[in-house]
Amino acid sequence: MEGIADMGGTEGWGPVRPPRPGEPVFAEPWQARAFALALLSIRVSGYNVDAFRHATERLDRAAYLDEGYFGRWLNAAELVLTETAVLAPTAVETRARNLRGEHAAEPPAPEPVRPDYAPTAPGSLRTVDTPAAFAVGERVRARDMSPPGHTRLPGYLRGRSGVVELVQPSALLPDTNAHFLGENPQHVYSVRFDSRELWGPGTEPFSVTAELFESYLETPS
Amino acid sequence: MTPTSGPDDRLAPALRTEALEQLLTERGLIDPAAMDAIIATYETQVGPLNGAKVVARAWTDPQYKSRLLQDGTAAIAELGFTGPQGEHIVVVENTPTTHNVVVCTLCSCYPWPVLGLPPSWYKDPAYRSRVVREPRAVLSEMGLDLADGVRITVRDSTSEVRWLVLPERPAGTEHLTEEELVPLVTRDAMVGVAKVTAP
Structure with missing residues (x-):
């Protein structure tokens, strides 16, 4: 939202x-x-x-x-x-x-x-059976999505491309967990974005990183 | 505090807090002693002194520093610092040419086990909104002017991953022991909005 x-x-x-x-x-x-x-x-x-x-x-x-x-x-x-x-x-x-x-x-x-919900384990870290879809160094794009409920994909990153810097431990997905719709564990990536990709060509050079869940990301066309 | 009346006669938060605590206590849903324990933990035990001990250890023990940068959570746990908002802590090193600064634009996520609860400036909309857009200006307003060539990385804490900055050890502290270094390390330096200075 x-x-x-x-x-x-x-x-x-x-x-x-x-x-x-x-x-x-x-x-x-x-x-x-x-x-x-x-x-x-x-x-x-x-x-x-x-x-x-x-x-x-x-x-x-x-x-x-x-x-x-x-x-x-x-x-x-x-x-x-x-x-x-x-x-x-x-x-x-x-x-x-x-x-x-x-x-x-x-x-x-x-x-x-109260919600009909029980966590499968304490905390947020979970194992994921499938291999990570993206690798360190790979170019990815944050989906230009606007879900009506909870998400941890900030608005300013939507539709922007960056590079995977780190693969973080996999974790349950806040977007579904916040609504008691399942933990839906996913791979999590630290993605590095260039300031000019985010704010335009005249911006001072710097980087922003954010931890993004696999379903937030796609391969740029 | 005295109750205030806003335009919609909104009751003061102190009064609403007291009301909420009474209601839940009367129903046996919370124990005021458990509240006291939570408050005491974050007022007296879990604060930036923990992070300062981690940094001072890293400055004086190269093998610990290596472990800290490799697996922050485990190396921090070696010193006994674990708990809520510390499931997975990544430590990044600031150097003369690279500068990391941490924010949570979506709420105010912060590595509680090593820094305690966040300071007011970290939770302020101005910091949360602006540091991802104009970090140099924000850092300058906070009293940190970085040289032009320094590469800035802003770490937006959007998942349960938490970031801790390992600040540069200041020149002129080579003769100090780990214990003597601890009080020099500030919370602000471990978030990346300040540098550590020699005494």
Whole structure:
């Protein structure tokens, strides 16, 4: 999907924020709680890391940006818990209002509907029986595709050609795993792209590499 | 924090976090002690000091450096650093002529076992969007001006592979021991937005 999260090459974000020495891991106590809650919400909802990332991508612009990194983790946690009916849609808001002194009736806890899904192994690394389709040094092109759901193929690489730099360990495919449609393990390649292929002939020379799943790639015609 | 009212009367994240924690705890779905353990881990145990120990070892032990560049995950595990977001770590070396810098344009993927949780600039839209398009300008804004001839490679972390930069050992540190080198190695140098400088 083309959501707010796919930021590579997009414009209008202003200057970068230079590093601040001694920055705390969590600037405010709620950020630490939100971080831990979000990690635990993956298990409580029966989701996986890919499905959680997809929940983050589906947040609207304000929910993604306005409360920063831990704000988006909190909002994604709430999303995965409400869409699996672990929590009623208004449960968090109602409780929060009551915490600040209101007296609203809280909704009853619904019956959870967790995804029918179980990982075949911990983590994301998986073996693939078929040989790798592409070799180090081979020229490949990222498919110009626009899947409606989760993908780890950034928009700015679609349709662009590069060279395989490394064959990485094979892994389950986030595009299907995020939707509980199977792990679909694939070979993974680090592909090196020239800056002028990505951004045009006048660009300063540099390279970008990205790890791309085999189904993202094709042989250039 | 005091609750704020935005245009849509959105409740402050601190309040919503507290509400969520209460709701899940009351139902027995989470244990606040487990939350405390997660927080303590990333506040006190897992941070850039781990990566600094890896770098200092590589600077002083050529055989370790060789193993680190060959199989980063295994060499890092030798020092006891494993865990979430560290399934497969690739280490790349910065030299006087080649410079690697790491980003995750799609979210904020980062090698937690060696660097901890990412700093705010790494998660900022400006860094995520711009470093794959104009890395020299971005690095310069962050205080790192690279010579014209230096070849830049931007590593966009789009899969579960995680990248760690092995910075150049600065001149003038030849007499320092591994233990003395550790505090010189910064998080920013291990992401590739800074160089390590001699004391």
